[in-house]
Amino acid sequence: MKTLYVDGNTALHRLSPRVKLAGLMLASILLFLTRSPLALGTALALAIYLYAMLPLGFKVSLHRLRPVLWTIAVVALFSFLVQSAEEATVALLRLSVLMLLAASVTATTTVSAFIEVATEAARPLERMGLVNAADIGLAIGLVIRFVPDITGHYQSVRDAHLARGIKLRPLTVVVPLIILTLKSADEVAGAIDARGIRNQKA
Incomplete structure (x- = not known):
């Protein structure tokens, strides 16, 4: 069977799995407690930075995210159709941050x-x-x-x-x-x- 784990020596690899999972849980809660596009945009930039630290390369990184990106795109399109632009933007930012954080944790933590x-x-x-x-x-x-x-x-x-x-x-x-x-x-x-x-x- 294949695995999502990627060998490496980044800061995330060295971090305790318990800390990473607890941090992911806390980040998920905080993301849904804020509605500020600025705060969510900042969180997205940090999540992109964390994911970019992984020793994957741009092509492989994008390939690993593609299935989830399609799902987020569909959800975002539906949100923009039935909600206000602000509500849809907040939902899109939240999902994007969660996707990148979860992908970073999964790629740096063994099964x-x-x-x-x-x-x-x-x-x-x-x-x-x-x-x-x-x-x-x-x-x-x-x-x-x-x-x-x-x-x-x-x-x-x-x-x-x-x-x-x-x-x-x-x-x-x-x-x-x-x-x-x-x-x-x-x-x-x-x-x-x-x-x-x-x-x-x-």
Whole structure:
């Protein structure tokens, strides 16, 4: 499976995963507490700077963000159609900042670190008998690992369409994409069960 993590020695790489995730959570809260375009614009500039620090290069950086950029573009267009320009601008800035911050954290934090932090965060709930902390950490780790895989499956389906001269349509893309994703999920589940991971006690 592919991973979103990028090897490097930037300040974000050296920062503790707990600090990065806590900072991301705090930044998300603060972004939705302010409506100032100036403050949000400043936050966007800082987020761009953080993401630009990653050892990816412009082309790869843009490629990694492209799926989310399309989503933000659709949301922004809809916002400008149904809301005032100020409201739509605020929403666009918030989403853009969150996207860049989340991408920066994900690119500088290994999946194992995500799993460890999520498992520790779920310990209080486990002591209350509500969840299994190890399962929560594993689930979050798998979600993060599957993001680049799903993107890769989409690109494979798209290339197959183009090679056969078939026009891209939602139904002809979504169905094989779901099948490929479920197949990958089944393979991962089989590997997990073979190692007895889900039977281990945290």
